[in-house]
Amino acid sequence: xAKTTQPNSMESNEEEPVHLPCNHSTISGTxxxxxxxxxxxxxxxxxxxxxxxNVNNRMASLAIAEDRKSSTLILHRATLRDAAxxxxxxxxxxxxxxxxxxxxxxxVLP
Amino acid sequence: xxxxxxxxxxxxxxxxxxMTLQCxxxxxxxxxxxxxxxxGMGLRLIHYSVGAGITDQGEVxxxxxxxxxxxxxxxxxxxxxxxxxxxxxxxASSYxxxxxxxxxxxxxxxVV
Numbered sequence: 667x668a669k670t671t672q673p674n675s676m677e678s679n680e681e682e683p684v685h686l687p688c689n690h691s692t693i694s695g696t697x698x699x700x701x702x703x704x705x706x707x708x709x710x711x712x713x714x715x716x717x718x719x720n721v722n723n724r725m726a727s728l729a730i731a732e733d734r735k736s737s738t739l740i741l742h743r744a745t746l747r748d749a750a751x752x753x754x755x756x757x758x759x760x761x762x763x764x765x766x767x768x769x770x771x772x773x774v775l776p
Numbered sequence: 777x778x779x780x781x782x783x784x785x786x787x788x789x790x791x792x793x794x795m796t797l798q799c800x801x802x803x804x805x806x807x808x809x810x811x812x813x814x815x816g817m818g819l820r821l822i823h824y825s826v827g828a829g830i831t832d833q834g835e836v837x838x839x840x841x842x843x844x845x846x847x848x849x850x851x852x853x854x855x856x857x858x859x860x861x862x863x864x865x866x867x868a869s870s871y872x873x874x875x876x877x878x879x880x881x882x883x884x885x886x887v888v
Contacts (some may be wrong), residue, residue: 698873698874700876700877702877702879708881708882709866709879709880709881709882710819710866710868710877710879711879712876712877712878712879714876715875715876717874753818757873758873763807763809763821763824763834764809764819764821764868764877765821765835766811766818766819766820767818768818769818
């Protein structure tokens with residue numbers, strides 16, 4: 667499986683936008699870019715995913731670089747409840763499961 | 777509510793005991809998988825299934841068995857519990873890689 671690289675931790679101020687980066691230089695053409703988050707003592711939660719184009723949903727936006735070798739998860743207005751570990755995962759079209767890395771621990775400061 | 781249901785939420789086992797962790801989903805998802813998460817670590821894949829009757833091993837399958845007799849259910853069996861299996865276990869399901877995965881709330885297992 668292609669690997670992703672994320673910063674171990676990031677901080678953000680409450681009510682400000684947060685940009686979480688992910689590098690995936692070995693991505694293949696059939697790999698979807700998935701983002702999940704895990705709040706303390708909870709199971710992972712789906713955030714967003716995309717293939718080539720930028721994606722928006724009620725939780726976040728996903729900006730995908732033109733060469734697809736990197737992507738950014740954008741939380742438009744961070745709240746304290748957004749403090750979590752955020753995982754960027756590549757999932758090929760033929761894959762049957764997700765492979766988790768270590769993720770980015772997001773701390774939101776009041 | 778639609779989703780992935782895991783039971784029990786908590787379990788304490790003695791070394792050598794066996795048990796089954798239950799996972800059920802009502803979304804008609806073909807793909808189901810089991811992960812374990814040790815303290816301070818990421819999730820590691822134990823077993824997965826792409827449909828009824830079809831299962832395969834993940835990264836850490838030793839000590840665990842699975843079967844998939846229906847689309848809805850994907851139980852995980854611990855044959856002879858060991859302290860190294862103390863962990864939080866998550867079940868997940870999806871239509872495919874083109875869709876997001878839904879996770880259960882987890883089973884916290886302690887083996888003493």
